Amino acid sequence: MGAVSGFGLGVKALCAGLRSGASAIGPIRSFNADPYRVKVMAEAPPCSDLPEATTRCDALAVWAAREALHSAGLGGDQVPGERTAVLIGSSAGGTTAVERLRREQILGEHTPDFRNLRGCTLSSPGDSVALDLGLSGPRMAVSTACSSSAVSIAIAADLIRSGRAEVAVAGGVEAASESLFSGFHSLMALDPELCRPFDSRRRGLVLGEGAAVVVLESESRARKRGRTPLAFLTGYGLCCDHHHITAPEPTGREAARTMHLALRDAGITAAGIDHVDAHGTATPAGDVAEIRGIQTVFADHLDQVTVSGVKGAIGHTLGAAGGFGILASILQLEEGVVFPTANLEEVDPECRAPHVLLMARDTRPVRILSNAFSLGGNNISTVLQAPDDE
Amino acid sequence: MMSEPVYITGIGCVLPGATGHAELRTLLGLPDSQVDRAPPDCTSPLAAIGEFDSSRWVRPIKARRMNRIGLLATVAAHLALESAGIPDDGHLPETTGIALGTGLGCTRSIDEFFRQTLVDGPDLANPAIFSTSIPNAIASQVAMRLSIRGPNVTVSQREVSGEIALLLGMDWIRSGRAERVLVGGADEFSNFLPQHLAGLGQVAASGEPSCPFDQRSTGAAVGEGVTFLLLEGSGGKERRRARVTAGAMLGTPVPGETVDRSGTALRACIEDCRAESQASPGLVVCGASGDRDLDLAHARALRDFPGGEPPLITAPKGMFGESISSGVLAAAVGVIALTEAVAPGLPDLQDAIPECHGMNLPRAPTEDLELSSVLIAGIASGGAAAAIVLES
Numbered sequence: 001m002g003a004v005s006g007f008g009l010g011v012k013a014l015c016a017g018l019r020s021g022a023s024a025i026g027p028i029r030s031f032n033a034d035p036y037r038v039k040v041m042a043e044a045p046p047c048s049d050l051p052e053a054t055t056r057c058d059a060l061a062v063w064a065a066r067e068a069l070h071s072a073g074l075g076g077d078q079v080p081g082e083r084t085a086v087l088i089g090s091s092a093g094g095t096t097a098v099e100r101l102r103r104e105q106i107l108g109e110h111t112p113d114f115r116n117l118r119g120c121t122l123s124s125p126g127d128s129v130a131l132d133l134g135l136s137g138p139r140m141a142v143s144t145a146c147s148s149s150a151v152s153i154a155i156a157a158d159l160i161r162s163g164r165a166e167v168a169v170a171g172g173v174e175a176a177s178e179s180l181f182s183g184f185h186s187l188m189a190l191d192p193e194l195c196r197p198f199d200s201r202r203r204g205l206v207l208g209e210g211a212a213v214v215v216l217e218s219e220s221r222a223r224k225r226g227r228t229p230l231a232f233l234t235g236y237g238l239c240c241d242h243h244h245i246t247a248p249e250p251t252g253r254e255a256a257r258t259m260h261l262a263l264r265d266a267g268i269t270a271a272g273i274d275h276v277d278a279h280g281t282a283t284p285a286g287d288v289a290e291i292r293g294i295q296t297v298f299a300d301h302l303d304q305v306t307v308s309g310v311k312g313a314i315g316h317t318l319g320a321a322g323g324f325g326i327l328a329s330i331l332q333l334e335e336g337v338v339f340p341t342a343n344l345e346e347v348d349p350e351c352r353a354p355h356v357l358l359m360a361r362d363t364r365p366v367r368i369l370s371n372a373f374s375l376g377g378n379n380i381s382t383v384l385q386a387p388d389d390e
Numbered sequence: 391m392m393s394e395p396v397y398i399t400g401i402g403c404v405l406p407g408a409t410g411h412a413e414l415r416t417l418l419g420l421p422d423s424q425v426d427r428a429p430p431d432c433t434s435p436l437a438a439i440g441e442f443d444s445s446r447w448v449r450p451i452k453a454r455r456m457n458r459i460g461l462l463a464t465v466a467a468h469l470a471l472e473s474a475g476i477p478d479d480g481h482l483p484e485t486t487g488i489a490l491g492t493g494l495g496c497t498r499s500i501d502e503f504f505r506q507t508l509v510d511g512p513d514l515a516n517p518a519i520f521s522t523s524i525p526n527a528i529a530s531q532v533a534m535r536l537s538i539r540g541p542n543v544t545v546s547q548r549e550v551s552g553e554i555a556l557l558l559g560m561d562w563i564r565s566g567r568a569e570r571v572l573v574g575g576a577d578e579f580s581n582f583l584p585q586h587l588a589g590l591g592q593v594a595a596s597g598e599p600s601c602p603f604d605q606r607s608t609g610a611a612v613g614e615g616v617t618f619l620l621l622e623g624s625g626g627k628e629r630r631r632a633r634v635t636a637g638a639m640l641g642t643p644v645p646g647e648t649v650d651r652s653g654t655a656l657r658a659c660i661e662d663c664r665a666e667s668q669a670s671p672g673l674v675v676c677g678a679s680g681d682r683d684l685d686l687a688h689a690r691a692l693r694d695f696p697g698g699e700p701p702l703i704t705a706p707k708g709m710f711g712e713s714i715s716s717g718v719l720a721a722a723v724g725v726i727a728l729t730e731a732v733a734p735g736l737p738d739l740q741d742a743i744p745e746c747h748g749m750n751l752p753r754a755p756t757e758d759l760e761l762s763s764v765l766i767a768g769i770a771s772g773g774a775a776a777a778i779v780l781e782s
Contacts (some may be wrong), residue, residue: 035512091524093546099504102582106505114589118646122525122546127772131643136655139641140554140775141546143495143525151543155558162561164639179500182507183520238567239484240542242533245521246456257484281449369611375521376530378542 001172001230001327004060005043005210006314010067014324015331017313019360021340023122024314025194025206030176038190041206042315043176055094055119057175058128064211065129065169072215073227074167085138085165086130087156088213089148089172090319092180093122093141095374125173125211137165143319144378146279148172149212150370151380154236156216166221171213171323172312180318181207187246187281195312196343197280198287198351205234205281208315212323214330231330232267232385234367237261241377245287248373250274251290255379259297266367270298273305273383274365275338277329278371280309281316290371291351307361308356312342322372326382329368333386336364396563397628398780400476401618401722402469402482404462405710406437410469415726418734419755423709425611425738427597434593435585435600435611437711448535452592457499457522459578460531462616463490467532467572470618474629480537487568488529488542489559490576491551493714495525495544497580504778528576540568549677549684550639550768551575552717553776556619557637560778563623571621575718587612590647590771593682593712601738602678602705603685603746610679612709617618617719632725636667636779644773651684653691655775656767663676667779669763670697673727675720677768678705679712684744688767689745700750701765708736717768721778724764728782731759 006024007017024042031047047063097120104112122143142152149172156170195206241254310328337360373379401411406424408414424437444461500523506515526544547554552575559571587593594600594609638659642650678688727733735754766778
């Protein structure tokens with residue numbers, strides 16, 4: 001695993017932050033927030049050891065991918081470059097590289113130099129990762145908004161199952177971007193103070209930035225080279241709620257359908273899940289729809305699962321968010337705990353579920369269902385399983 | 391796992407000069423390009439759709455919530471279903487998915503929203519424009535209008551975005567994740583696009599020659615368009631037009647926006663395809679655009695083509711310009727060549743680059759083709775490449 005988040009560089013910092021119930025949200029530093037009513041975000045630190053020419057988005061992705069490959073024991077020439085896929089998803093990719101030019105063009109402040117467009121596309125982070133790590137297998141940038149990285153990881157697993165790749169470096173990235181921020185600002189979807197998923201005082205999401213990357217390979221390949229897998233991705237459900245471009249289907253029917261598809265793909269029932277890593281954006285409508293979906297899926301088993309999410313801690317990292325959910329799920333399986341939902345203190349009566357409050361709980365989860373729902377309704381749920389259960 | 395056969399059963403498109411399969415077929419048999427070499431108000435040669443009346447397919451009350459590229463895509467997807475004989479009645483099974491490739495997404499909406507933010511201020515920026523500015527908004531609008539509930543994924547890999555979407559749809563059917571997949575490629579012209587592509591050194595200046603594989607070409611023409619194919623597994627028996635029998639995607643690690651001019655990744659993809667399908671394609675539909683680096687890379691990958699007779703090689707970007715995700719259009723051209731025996735030429739080709747020596751590059755359309763297989767081949771800046779084999 002590899003990560004850059006509001007908690008800092010690396011998975012260790014992410015794990016410590018999530019476990020403690022802390023929040024990385026603070027004043028915006030990446031751009032001038034004076035024109036906006038909301039002035040907070042969960043920004044990641046600089047990745048100062050990367051080449052200057054790399055965009056912020058590419059730098060975040062490369063840093064996380066390097067850490068992931070190194071921690072998998074595939075650093076240097078250990079990775080089969082020609083058989084390694086790269087799937088780095090994002091909502092906007094290198095838009096920050098374009099923002100400056102668009103600003104200059106629209107406001108007429110300077111003559112924009114359109115030759116300086118390196119790293120401005122959706123696929124640029126993945127191309128930079130492939131270049132940095134010398135990987136020449138299949139390459140694909142998934143862009144399904146807030147589910148981009150989870151979908152990337154799921155497709156990467158399929159590429160391995162189908163034989164298109166032996167190893168995959170997959171996940172997602174999102175850099176702080178004024179155009180994305182102004183978009184959510186215009187939707188009135190931002191909380192001006194904190195992100196409080198499922199809390200009765202919640203007012204919306206807080207944006208975050210970062211990159212979350214995992215390395216996937218088959219169990220036999222990992223064991224052959226003496227590695228015990230951190231977790232198994234045993235199934236996923238991918239579908240479209242076809243309801244509204246920004247609003248989730250309100251009854252939770254579509255959220256439930258996504259989770260059911262994942263359980264079916266993993267060959268288990270809801271009773272086999274110990275914990276739900278919720279999408280939990282802290283929007284009034286989104287949280288209620290997701291909890292209704294969870295209530296539908298778990299029905300009689302609801303009191304046997306716990307529910308928490310990471311966005312109160314690291315903000316909504318958009319294209320990286322689903323990847324952070326999967327990373328958090330793997331960490332919880334590895335550590336034998338479930339993390340709390342940061343900033344959740346007064347559970348909204350409409351969001352009633354066995355939430356994890358204030359501090360991590362030692363419950364030794366074996367299977368976790370991780371949700372990533374998106375603008376546009378491109379939803380995915382994944383099932384992660386601890387290796388000891390095999 | 392990879393057992394289910396994959397068939398192409400429908401074609402739909404909204405392109406410069408052609409809406410729907412029949413018009414595209416007609417256009418491919420004509421010796422003309424859709425590129426305006428010196429268009430007014432554009433810094434590059436351009437093949438544009440212009441104003442498009444979608445009211446025949448999308449009710450205006452629904453259309454008012456959609457952006458232009460979402461409308462074009464919805465119409466093209468509708469036409470693909472129609473050409474496969476599937477009614478657009480809102481009752482498609484939930485095993486129907488969408489895999490969409492786009493190079494730059496909803497560029498007009500992005501431009502407009504950011505302009506509003508900067509000029510009018512954040513409080514006056516229109517949230518409805520933002521919500522349709524995200525890249526996956528194209529496929530999501532299609533899903534909402536056509537009630538498509540299965541997997542819905544948008545992918546982007548520069549000039550091979552369409553090919554990657556096609557491979558993803560193929561894999562979904564092979565693995566049973568979907569029974570039907572609408573595979574699309576969608577990109578639109580915006581005021582920003584020509585400057586963007588010019589900044590990357592990929593498009594010709596207005597008035598300059600632009601033609602794939604031509605020595606005189608100083609870059610691609612800017613294009614736009616949406617093409618959808620309907621992929622089906624064992625269903626759709628009556629409308630099977632072609633079978634997708636092999637596909638590969640790889641990449642060369644190259645810096646930034648540069649092109650791997652050696653064509654190594656595409657060549658490796660072609661070898662993988664040959665190992666999988668054993669086909670000897672009589673036609674290659676490739677992604678050469680008039681951009682010198684992309685043309686060189688394609689020529690180096692495609693010359694000395696393995697097998698017997700050199701295949702015909704064509705590049706639809708010569709007719710429709712560079713619309714980035716046009717790999718799906720290339721596949722549609724391949725299907726039409728297999729089923730209707732016609733392949734487009736390179737109408738503006740006069741003096742081929744030396745690397746094309748020995749390649750069969752007809753200027754005029756070729757009629758009465760007898761093909762059993764076609765290769766779709768593309769290379770992207772940034773290093774990715776993809777190849778797909780279609781068989782009759």
